[in-house]
Amino acid sequence: MKNPLRHLNALRVFEAAARHCSFAKAASELNVSHSVVSQHIRNLEAWFGTDLFIRYGNRVELSEDGRDLLPQIASGLQILTDASETLLRKTRSGTLVVSAEPALASLWLRKRITEFCDLFPRIEVDLRPAWTPAQIGEGQADMLIHFETRIPRSGVTKDRLFAIDGYPAAAPDLRDSLASRDDQIDWDRALLIHDNGKETWHKWYLAHEPDSAGWRSGKVHSDLSLAIDAAIDGEGIILADDILCQREISSGQLVRLDPRSVRCVWYEIALPREASRSSASTLFKNWLLEQSQTLRE
Incomplete structure (x- = not known):
């Protein structure tokens, strides 16, 4: 049998689409296009030789084979996620300077920083409340979390936190x-x-x-x-x-x-455009977005 893990990305797409019962929501979660999700699912169905979803126009639901597959795939992906996170918590290190709007800093962000640092004890987060966001980069701030109207318009990547x-x-x-x-x-x-x-x-x-x-x-x-x-x-x-x-x-x-x-108001997170995907700031940003996902829905 050919290596089944060559379809690992497609299996990840399948799990997201099955969990949401929606290709569109899976695409949004994984930050890919709807067509990419559809193609991955078609590739999997061709490989397995069976339909994993039943299509009803723009709506989908799992087929019987899809329902049988989902629990095992979800469990396997969770094992991979847990293993990766355990190692990351041991190896990720550094100091992260966060400039944040004062009310958000004291009433919401401080507690989340404590939780994050418990998970990643080798990363130190220096929280600096400020009405006017600090300059990002250049040794001043690695991350801004502020009103969207006060985030710089250029030189940064931005993600909405919550309204x-x-x-x-x-x-x-x-x-x-x-x-x-x-x-x-x-x-x-x-x-x-x-x-x-x-x-x-x-x-x-x-x-x-x-x-x-x-x-x-x-x-x-x-x-x-x-x-x-x-x-x-x-x-x-x-x-x-x-x-x-x-x-x-x-x-x-x-x-x-x-x-x-x-x-x-909307709160946004901003990182320098050149921030590495493996940096402490990117890790913290992604963790915050995951923690606040239900607040954006």
């Missing part, structure tokens, strides 16, 4: 006091809490209360962490979200007041 969708939230006591007044918020006179300017609340008002200028009022804090603390203390209503404010929302320290939300 922030903000909605009105407040401390339970403040919510209860509003409920005692028929649960109606007077958005002209609402006591607002802003972070780093009034732009985000302005977006929300434009989308949902366009005739009101209530966004102009309220106290401005220089950092989201300070704004969150003020909201927890009952000082007003904040535009919270399910990522950076996840701990406060899940614990009940902040509660949602209004179902209406607004897209506040």
Whole structure:
């Protein structure tokens, strides 16, 4: 029998397509075109002499032979992945300087860096919060994680991390006091809490209360962490979200007041265009994208 591993790439494509029941989603995950996925599957089907998928126009589902094959292929690929990751954790080393937007750095990224360094103990990540991203490369920063509007337009490769969708939230006591007044918020006179300017609340008002200028009022804090603390203390209503404010929302320290939300910002990761695929920065970027995949869906 000819070497079965000569179709290893095609088997990897098959596993992704079978897991998603979609050639398009497999192509997106593997960063290849739909036609490449289709060709790999055709090659496998010709090699095995059987159909692995049943096609229904643009929709596919596993055939009986495909269902029999999937568990063994998935298990084999996982063994290869685990073996590779175990060795990488022992051998990858270096220092990685990350310049990140302060709220993201303190409320989400710090914990992920700790998890990453536990997995790769020979890689040191130097996290440097900064409102203005550092210069990338030239001995200053190996990676930028910031608002997409502040990422350089040239000299870098960029990947979207996740978006922030903000909605009105407040401390339970403040919510209860509003409920005692028929649960109606007077958005002209609402006591607002802003972070780093009034732009985000302005977006929300434009989308949902366009005739009101209530966004102009309220106290401005220089950092989201300070704004969150003020909201927890009952000082007003904040535009919270399910990522950076996840701990406060899940614990009940902040509660949602209004179902209406607004897209506040996208966070992006940027690396120098010449960054090596085997570098610590590329490894960390890929790990972060994997950890945040569900947040982009």
